[in-house]
Amino acid sequence: MQKVAILGAGLTKFSRRAKETGKELAFYAAKMALEEAGLEIDDIDAVVCVSAPDAFDGVHMKGEYLSDGCGASKKPFMRSYVGGGSGVFGIINGWYHVASGTFNTCLVVAEEKMSSSMPHPQGIFNAIYDQFLERPLGVNLLWIFSLEMQRYMAVHKIPLELIALVAVKNKKNAIDHPCAQEGIPGNYTVEEILNSEIMCWPVTRLMVSPVTDGAAAVVLASYDFAKKFGKENIWIEGVGWCLDTSYWTNRDLYYPRYVEYAARMAYEMAGIKDPRKEIHVVEPYDPFAYKELHHLEGLLLADKGEAPRLLEKGFWDRDTLNGIPSSPSGGLLGVGNPIAAAGLMKVIEIYWQLKGKAGKRQVKREIRRGLAQAWGDLMQVGTVVILGK
Amino acid sequence: MEFKGTPLKDKDIKEKKVFYVDWHVKANYAWDCGIALSYFFEGLKNGKIYGRSCPKCKRITLPPRMFCELCFHPTDKWVLLKDTGRINTFSVSYLNWDASRREKPQVPAVIEIDGASEGMGILHLIAHPEKIEWENLDEVLKYIKVGTKVKAVWKDEKEREGKITDIKYFIPIKEEK
Amino acid sequence: MKERVAIIGIGYTQLRPISPEVSFREMIYEAALKAYNDAGIEPKDVDTFVAISEDYYEGTAIFDEYVPDQLGAVLKPVHTITQDGITALAACCMQIKTGIFKIAVLEGHSKASNILYPSHIDAFALDPILVRPLGFNPVFLAGLEMQRFLIETGNTEYHTSLVVLKNKRNALKNPIAAYPANLSIEDVLSSNPVSFPLKELDISKKADGAFVIILAKESIAKKLVDKPVYIEGIGWLQETPNIEKRDLVNAIYLQGAANMAYKEAGIKNPLEIDFAEIDDTFSYKELQHIEALGIARPGESGIMLEEGYFDPEGAIPINISGGSLGCGNLHDANSLRGIVEAVLQLRNEAGERQIENAEIGLVASWRGIPTASGGVVILSNRE
Secondary structure (H helix, E strand, O other), rough: OEEEEEEEEEEEEOOOOOOHHHHHHHHHHHHHHHHHHHHOOHHHEEEEOOOOOOOOOOOOHHHHHHHOOOOOOEEEEEEEEEEHHHHHHHHHHHHHHOOOOOOOOOEEEEEEEEOOOOOOOOHHHHOOOOOOOOOOOOOOOHHHHHHHHHHHHHHHHOHHHHHHHHHHHHHHHHHHHHOOOOOOOOOOOHHHHHOOEEEEEEHHHEOOOOOEEEEEEEEEHHHHHHOOOOOOOOEEEEEEEEOOOOOHHOOOOOOOOHHHHHHHHHHHHOOOOOHHHHHHHEOOOOOHHHHHHHHHOOOOOOOOOOOHHHHOOOOOOOOOOOOOEEEEHHHHHHHHHOOOHHHHHHHHHHHHHHHHHOOOOOOOOOOOOEEEEEEOOOOOOEEEEEEEE | OOOOOOEEEHHHHHHHOOOOOOOOOOOOEEEOOOHHHHHHHHHOOOEEEEEEEEEEEEEEEEOOEOOOOOOOOOEEEEEEEOEEEEEEEEEEEEEOOOOOEEEEEEEEEEEEEEEEEEEEEEEEEEEEOOEEEOOHHHHHHHOOOOOOEEEEEOOOOOOOOOOOOHHEEEEEEEOOO | OOOOEEEEEEEEEEOOOOOOOHHHHHHHHHHHHHHHHHHOOOOOOEOOOOOOOOOOHHOOOOOOHOOHHHHOOOEOOOOEEOOHHHHHHHHHHHHHHOOOOOOOEEEEEEEEEEEEEEEEHHHHOOOOHHHHHHHHOOHHHHHHHHHHHHHOOOOOOOHHHHHHHHHHHHOOOOOOOOOOOOOOOOHOOOOOOEOEEHHHHOOOEEEEEEEEEEEEHHHHHHOOOOOOEEEEEEEEEEEOOHHHHOOOOOOHHHHHHHHHHHHOOEEEEEEEEOEEEOOOHHOOOOOOOHHHHOOOOOOHHHHOOOOOOOOOOOOEEEEEEEOOHHHOOHHHHHHHHHHHHHHHHOOOHHHHOOOOOOOEEEEEOOOOOOOOEEEEEEEEOOO
16 A cells, blocks of 8 residues: 655635636646646646535536546546545545555645525535435424534533633634634624524524635645655655444434544555544534534543543633644634635644644644544534654 | 624614625425335325334334335335324424414424334424413423323324324323323 | 466346336345355455445435445445446456455346436536536437447448347347347337437437346465456547547557556457457447447448458457347446356356357446446456
8 A cells, every 4th residue: 555645735814605617726726726736737657636515616527627626627536525524535536546556646626615605505404314204304404513512511400601611712713814704703702602693592693603715725745756856755654534424313412423433444555543632633524612622522532521621621621732733724613614725724723733734723732643524414424634753 | 813794783784784695495306205205104194103113133124115224134024103203302382484473482492203113203393282382381391291191183184194293293192001 | 466367156147127126235135145155265265345326326325324234234344436347357456366255246237217307417527617507418428439430430320220220139048138029120110319429229218227246366265156257458448528528430448448457367469358248328339339449440330230240159258248239228238247247257157148268258338328437357268
């Protein structure tokens, strides 16, 4: 198996509504990644695109539509799709293009243009549910998150204040992210989070990530190719992914076992026996405040029900010296949630942290290995990537 | 590092300061229910909830399915279940499916139906036991918590169509000691 | 990894215009059960699963959610590739070649009968700013391309009609085909005009069905089954989504994919292959693809077809299964139908359709309107 390195990363500004088309956003991100890697599009052997539901951009077979913006003209191109987990899955898809020995370089582009769907992209999420048993009930996306959050809180007896703390932490971290969506980062108090508009109790407005347009891209290369550059490379040390059953009403939602299975696959590949000691920085997927805690437990970085108590103690803070900084970027709650691009943004954050290029967001403790995780579908998919120096 | 992207405001669209094209897609489908769900819906039409049992792992599944997804074995028997159950989790929603705001909340819940295996839940709505409509969040929390026992309220026989909406909603009931 | 990847199991359902008594779950379960039985393994033996689907063909946003249950893939690595079957097959091969995964499962299906306004869905794939607002039925793209192709290559409507005749007649011997028929040239030439020069009988009709294919690395395949079918080479390419910039005469995507596949398989002359299953969503496409694959020189595919080269008894039988014109158009799952036919031929299990001494087969795919994207895979039974 070939070792795979990341040579460059690119990100666009995240905004509620971007003037650029999906193709243009993908181009900006891809160009920036190529520039950092010092490569031209001709040096790229294959392209992978990831993007969440076609309905957002309003184009059927949107992989085809976006392919030229992703630099895929006259190249082997594929789009993979695991709902919200696609951002991190793009890297995994690109990883097996290179690790199999089939290609030397692979460009991974994640794009999302949610603003195209009118009147509000949230309506599209009605169609992710079972058409026979669930859609006729007028189901909306927030139902499933609030049902899961309620279960998580009820089983572990977690107070709402601790969940609100995640939003406080991430929105504060995001003040230092140059791509963050206007109006989203800020210095909030727990009270302000709890008193914001109730959307679907127990979820309030400030506990939810916003709707966003944006794109991200990463250049992957094989060991032989990367060697020529001589600089210190960041390597993909482990990948894992797992999909649970679509019968979500038959599952106990308090614990994301699909994240645990994906994490175990990645830890085994990376040769990690004790994740709490060997993972130094983590970017768990945080579309909702409680999700970060839910995922940290699924990643085996905290015991079940313990993540919120550790949060209170500052264990997941960006400045921590003895804990594991979680979402130093500000995550989806702070930077924005262009679904697929958000997952890739998290991987890119780990990449920049390991390279020491995270500017004001740079974590204080020493780090050699980081993990990024995304989630998607009907509380179903866990995708995990571990990067190391 | 320089990041590209041009944020727009809502009014840029409303005041037509940018060019855009709109389109309404006719994405209509008629999905085949298949064997398992057809029988299930026929049952709902007759005021009954059916599950299906797996001979290998002995689970009684709901929603019913022709094969057990865990042991990959075909399921074998229809099992008549009760129309009562317990709330596994619930929420109080102030939003409609298209993100427009509601004045009075709706209560979606996952309900574990009596007679099916443990943890076999379905998604449905919970209504106020007398008034049907809930006034506000506090009123809901007085009647419902995780574990509350509920019972289905059905449409009149002649109004039932063989759909999940043949059950209008579930209401909390007192436990029998 | 130097070992080849092999196909060790195939499972499929009947292809039909409608399939009202089964849900997509039940239909795919049937194909999966047959595939596992064919390979002699159970779902728990599988390391990774790949499915192909597009949201708007299914009517569900994020169809990936509904993939695992009917494959026995709950709590396993599963993902969806929104491309044609051959590109997804490549995804499976690449995963096995990392050395981490030993057995992979690939699934594709069509429930096209559930789409009430199929041309609206096809139109939804057109560029929303420059093309869709023109308001044409999207099949106009095939008409445009056919017009240009015939003018530049010198092939004629007589030749494209011969494709329809050949494939529908071949389908008469395929028990799973949905639209077999014994037609005459007049039938095709006089069928309703749709988008000149495209006529109704030049267009393959939609059908429902499901396919599951099981792959393993060579050393494991040899232990599990008697007749593994090897993937000698595979390639896939995107030309461009922009219709205005596209080559309307040459299927560049297939030229590129074929180069990649021939190189890996060590094939110097395309005529080394024994048979091929080539996309024929529209009748002219089969000719265009034959030329792109180098099986015929530009402008000569029609003549070779006329002379019987591609007939069942010819030098290189093409679409012996009946192709999409004979079996039905299954969207992205068309190439899986082609791969299954190739496997049956190479295992000597194709019954009435069996080609003598079949050793190397080629399958070529196209994603349909409005794409210029496709793949090529070369399969063999050589040890």
